[in-house]
Amino acid sequence: MRVCIENSTGLLISSQSGDGAIFGTLVANAVRAGYAKGDVTESVVTEDAAKTLMDAASEAVKTYADHRREAYGSIVDQIDMQYWDAVNGTTVWNDHVAAVKAAHPKD
Numbered sequence: 071m072r073v074c075i076e077n078s079t080g081l082l083i084s085s086q087s088g089d090g091a092i093f094g095t096l097v098a099n100a101v102r103a104g105y106a107k108g109d110v111t112e113s114v115v116t117e118d119a120a121k122t123l124m125d126a127a128s129e130a131v132k133t134y135a136d137h138r139r140e141a142y143g144s145i146v147d148q149i150d151m152q153y154w155d156a157v158n159g160t161t162v163w164n165d166h167v168a169a170v171k172a173a174h175p176k177d
Contacts, residue, residue: 071120074100074112082123083110137174142167 074083074096083100093112100110115123142148143166151163 071115071117072096072112073115073120073123074110075123076105077109077111080126082120082127085120085124134174134176138170141170141174 072086072093072095074085075081076083083103083105084096086096096112097107097110101107148163148166151166155161155163
């Protein structure tokens, strides 16, 4: 697999698979998209390395809302926290929500 990576961040810009991939195509595409030629690198990587780069690129574009959604947990778990807070007179759910909001503030 051939990949094009932004040099300053190490993040994946694009990828190309197949034996017919022509070296230089991804850099040319990046330049057309607005990158400077010296700011990107095209190289051949393994499928596992490409997956790691894709996962990192996906993580990089997540918003605070995406991070919060993951950190809050399921609605079922939150309702269970609220039930036990009501039974026990605790604030576990409120504390959980406050901690998630503090860890992932709005941009």
